Amino acid sequence: MVTGESLPVEKKEGDRLIGGTVNRNGSVEFRATAVGESTLLSQIVRMVEEAQGSKAPVQALADRIASVFVPVVIGVAVLAFCSWYLLTGVGFAGAMVNFIAVLIIACPCALGLATPTAIMVGTGVGARMGVLIRNAGSLERARAVRTIILDKTGTLTQGHPAVTDVVPLRGFDERRLLRFAAALEKRSEHPFARAIAEYAHARSVASPDPSAFDSLTGVGVRGDVEGHSVLIGNMALMKESGVRVADVEQDVSRFSRMGKTAVLIAVDGTVAGFIGVADTVKASSASAVRELHAMGLRVIMLTGDSEASAAAIAGEAGIEQFVAGVFPGEKARRVREIQEGGNVVAMVGDGINDAPALAQADVGIALGTGTDIAMESADMVLMRGDLADIPLAIRLSRRMVSTIRQNLFWAFAYNVIGIPLAAFGMLNPMIAAGAMALSSVSVVSNSLRLRRFSRR
Numbered sequence: 001m002v003t004g005e006s007l008p009v010e011k012k013e014g015d016r017l018i019g020g021t022v023n024r025n026g027s028v029e030f031r032a033t034a035v036g037e038s039t040l041l042s043q044i045v046r047m048v049e050e051a052q053g054s055k056a057p058v059q060a061l062a063d064r065i066a067s068v069f070v071p072v073v074i075g076v077a078v079l080a081f082c083s084w085y086l087l088t089g090v091g092f093a094g095a096m097v098n099f100i101a102v103l104i105i106a107c108p109c110a111l112g113l114a115t116p117t118a119i120m121v122g123t124g125v126g127a128r129m130g131v132l133i134r135n136a137g138s139l140e141r142a143r144a145v146r147t148i149i150l151d152k153t154g155t156l157t158q159g160h161p162a163v164t165d166v167v168p169l170r171g172f173d174e175r176r177l178l179r180f181a182a183a184l185e186k187r188s189e190h191p192f193a194r195a196i197a198e199y200a201h202a203r204s205v206a207s208p209d210p211s212a213f214d215s216l217t218g219v220g221v222r223g224d225v226e227g228h229s230v231l232i233g234n235m236a237l238m239k240e241s242g243v244r245v246a247d248v249e250q251d252v253s254r255f256s257r258m259g260k261t262a263v264l265i266a267v268d269g270t271v272a273g274f275i276g277v278a279d280t281v282k283a284s285s286a287s288a289v290r291e292l293h294a295m296g297l298r299v300i301m302l303t304g305d306s307e308a309s310a311a312a313i314a315g316e317a318g319i320e321q322f323v324a325g326v327f328p329g330e331k332a333r334r335v336r337e338i339q340e341g342g343n344v345v346a347m348v349g350d351g352i353n354d355a356p357a358l359a360q361a362d363v364g365i366a367l368g369t370g371t372d373i374a375m376e377s378a379d380m381v382l383m384r385g386d387l388a389d390i391p392l393a394i395r396l397s398r399r400m401v402s403t404i405r406q407n408l409f410w411a412f413a414y415n416v417i418g419i420p421l422a423a424f425g426m427l428n429p430m431i432a433a434g435a436m437a438l439s440s441v442s443v444v445s446n447s448l449r450l451r452r453f454s455r456r
Contacts, residue, residue, distance in 0.1 A: 008191060010218045024190060026217040041352070069111065069412075073419065077102040080423040097429060101422035105432040106415055110439040114407030117447035122400035125453050130383040131393045132368075138379030142363050142397035144344040148292055148390065149335060149357070151349035152303035152310060155367060156317050156387070157279045159350070161191050163199035164260055165276030167251065175205055177273045181265050182207035183225040184232055188215055192263055192277050199275075220263075231266040238264050238271070245271060259312025279309070281316045288387035289318045295391060298343075302326050302334060304353060332356035348390060350374050365390060392455055403450055407443045414439045 008024050011017065017030050019039055036042065077099050085095035119136040126133050133139050153159050168177040182200035185193035186207055200207055210230075213223040220233020222241075231241055235252055238245045243266045245252075252262040252274070260278040264271055292299050301322035303310050310324035326334065331347075335357045338345050347354070347361035350370025358364030358377040366378035369385035382389040418435060421427045427435075 069106075069415075073102070073106040073415075076419060076423055077106075084425065098422065098425050101425075101427045101429045101432045102419060104429055104436055105418040105422045105427060107436050109436065110411035110414065110443045111408065113440055113443045113447075114411055115404050117444050118400050118403045118407060118450065121447050121450040122396060122403075122453075125450055126380075126393065126396055129389070129392060129455065130368075130386075131389050131396070132381040132383060133393075134379050134381070138363050139393075139397050139400060141344065142346065142380075142394050143401045145297065145346045145363055145394060147298045147300065147338055147343045147345045149300045149302055149338070149345060149347045149361070150289075150319070150387075151347075151351065151354050152301055152305055152313055153279060154350040154370060155348055155354075156285045156301065156313055156319075157281055160279065161195045161261075161277045162280045163195055163275055164278050164280060165255075166199075166273070167276070168273040169248070169271060170273075172267075172272045175203075177265060177275075178203070178205045179207060180225050180228070180230050180267060180272065181232060181263075181275060183210050184213060184221045184223045184230055187213050187223075188221050192261070193221070195277055196263065196275055228267050229269070232263060235262075235264065238266060241266070243269060243271060247271065248274060257308060257312075259306075259309040278312075281313060282387065284386050284388045285317045288390060291388070291391040293318075295394065297394075300338075302331050302357070304328075328353040328356050332360040335360045346390075346394075348387070350385075365393070396453060399450060399453055403447055407446055410446070411439060411443055 011028070017028075019032075019034075020041060080102050081095045081099035084090050084098050085092060088094075119139065122139060123133045123136065126139070150156055166174045166177060168174050178196075178200045182197050182205060186197040187210065188194075197207070208226055210223040210225050213221065215221050216233065216237065219237040220231065222229075222231045224230070231237065231243065235245060235249070243264075245264070248262075248264065248271055252264075255262045255276050258278075260276045262274045263277055264274045266272060289299055299319050299321070301310065301314050301317070301319045303313075303322070303324055304326050305324060307324045310322050314320075314322040323334065331354065335345055335347055339360075339362065344362045346363040346365055347357045348365045348367075349355075349358055350367040352371050352373050354366075354370075355373045355377040358366060358374060363380065364378035365380045365382060366374040367385040368375070368381050368383035375381050380393055382393075414435075418427065418432070422432055
């Protein structure tokens with residue numbers, strides 16, 4: 001929950017534990033070294049609050065235009081009234097008609113509707129597609145994002161171990177090896193055991209009940225299956241039990257370099273094969289990264305997991321730049337460093353350890369399958385937990401901002417043309433009122449075109 005490691009970590013006497021984590025096997029005695037505001041979780045919450053408080057508000061372009069536009073229009077209307085009243089013979093009533101025409105034609109309804117209508121439609125479209133936008137400013141900022149930072153565990157990957165390879169040896173076939181493995185692993189609560197048992201069940205491999213079973217805390221299991229002595233665990237357990245492992249050491253090392261863990265199975269004192277287990281990349285991750293690259297965005301992976309696991313996942317997902325062994329506060333610091341280089345940064349994560357970085361980023365994007373603190377810290381939430389929705393959110397942002405600019409252009413162009421006509425007495429106030437209403441309708445209609453936005 002803090003380091004972002006996807007696999008259980010063995011602890012021994014003297015090691016540091018993190019409050020709130022789960023002890024998988026055996027019992028444990030520990031001493032609390034921090035309580036209340038001194039705990040790591042409280043520090044993470046404090047970092048989130050500091051990052052959220054430092055984020056500058058986005059100023060709407062329409063407000064800046066209106067702050068100049070309104071005084072200018074009032075000045076033009078007064079000038080038109082004075083000119084018609086003092087320089088022509090139309091009298092007070094005629095000058096007042098032209099004064100009113102200028103004010104009506106310049107009524108900034110279209111300018112005022114340009115931004116909120118596009119934002120309202122854009123956020124609705126996002127929600128329909130599973131992208132929940134917590135504030136309009138984040139949707140506007142997403143357009144300018146140049147760097148995407150991705151967490152690994154649970155974001156790029158499934159977040160839990162799964163079987164990747166089954167390698168039988170010495171006369172065993174895959175189904176027979178799985179049969180022996182599943183028979184014992186179905187009795188264990190270890191995540192690796194559950195992964196192997198589920199893998200066997202999904203392939204309709206029957207797992208007999210063992211006549212004997214013993215869980216060896218932190219290293220594996222042993223038992224008797226159909227009259228055979230079966231031992232399942234890591235390399236250290238095999239060596240300790242006198243099982244010859246020289247033939248598989250290179251394969252185990254190769255799996256380790258690939259970010260996988262080799263679970264060895266010995267039957268009657270001989271290695272019968274091994275099963276590769278790893279936190280696997282989500283099916284959509286690689287294609288989402290390719291799409292982000294095609295959009296001209298820089299993609300970086302930050303993770304608290306080991307270097308080997310990070311390198312393997314980054315290679316599989318097509319990410320060239322990654323940093324491993326990063327703790328929560330350091331993630332936020334690295335996001336800040338990239339921002340200081342002039343980049344607009346989006347951070348994507350799902351865990352407690354990602355919350356400070358999500359709050360620090362210009363656009364924080366959390367997965368709906370993640371933790372509550374991550375979703376509370378983020379500006380956007382991807383309810384499907386699918387990275388393919390990141391390019392979608394950025395494209396929606398770009399389309400929305402483009403629509404706002406079109407609205408502002410036409411609303412402003414309409415006024416630029418209409419105000420001189422009204423000032424020179426060429427527009428009746430009733431016609432000006434109709435034209436003003438039509439300009440608002442055109443802005444709303446243009447915004448509604450966003451409803452046609454699709455995933456492709």
